[in-house]
Amino acid sequence: MSKVRVGLTVVLGLAVSATASAEWFAKIEDDIFTDGKKGVLIGDIGPSHALAFDCGEDKLTAALIEEGKEENAGPSMDGQLIIKVDQNPPIKMAATYGQRNPTFRQMISYDSDSTLKVLKQIQAAQSKILVGVTFPETGSKWSATASVSGSTRETTRFLEACKLN
Structure with a gap:
């Protein structure tokens, strides 16, 4: 396992296990490929879930x-990630x-414009x-609240x- 994956796993493990204080944590590093920075921002949502934002390489x-490994991972499933901050409309x-x-498993969005809008609201x-x-194909839904x-x-x-500021 690469050092980057080990480091990210440790960071995510620490963020997800910090349930008592429901904190946010940013890890910023130099990006050798772009001569800029790359980073991850983690917001805890309880004992096994977190919000994660990643930036780097444009x-x-x-x-x-969420913690867990797909034992019999089939094709990826499309759905929708919804984030609502305070009284703003859901994104x-x-x-x-x-x-x-x-x-960790993830429900990931590559919509950088909407992600930036969410980040500004979280800020x-x-x-x-x-x-x-939500997974429209199956009708499944899940929701939780993250601390500010x-x-x-x-x-x-x-x-x-x-x-991004």
Whole structure:
């Protein structure tokens, strides 16, 4: 396993296991390929879920991650990632469900415009962040609430490092 994957797994493990304080955490690193920065922003949603935002190599993604490994992983499944911050209207993004790394599954959206809009709202969040996923093909839905504790500080760090401010 590469050092990057080990490091990301450790960061995600720490973020997801920090259920008592429901914090946000940004990890920023130099990107050797672009001479810029790359980063991950994690927002805890309980014992086995988190919001994860990744930037680097001219990409910006949003994902709901959960602990677990697909034992019999079939084709990825398309759905929708929905994020609602405070009283703002929900932002709906096309997303795909699949394995993120050996430890986590994800529902990931590559819609960088909507992701940036969500990040700006999280940066200004005052009370709550609602997260949901839907799979129209099966009718399945899941939702939870993320804390805003630490979201302004860490989202600002992430946006500045990724030159998105």
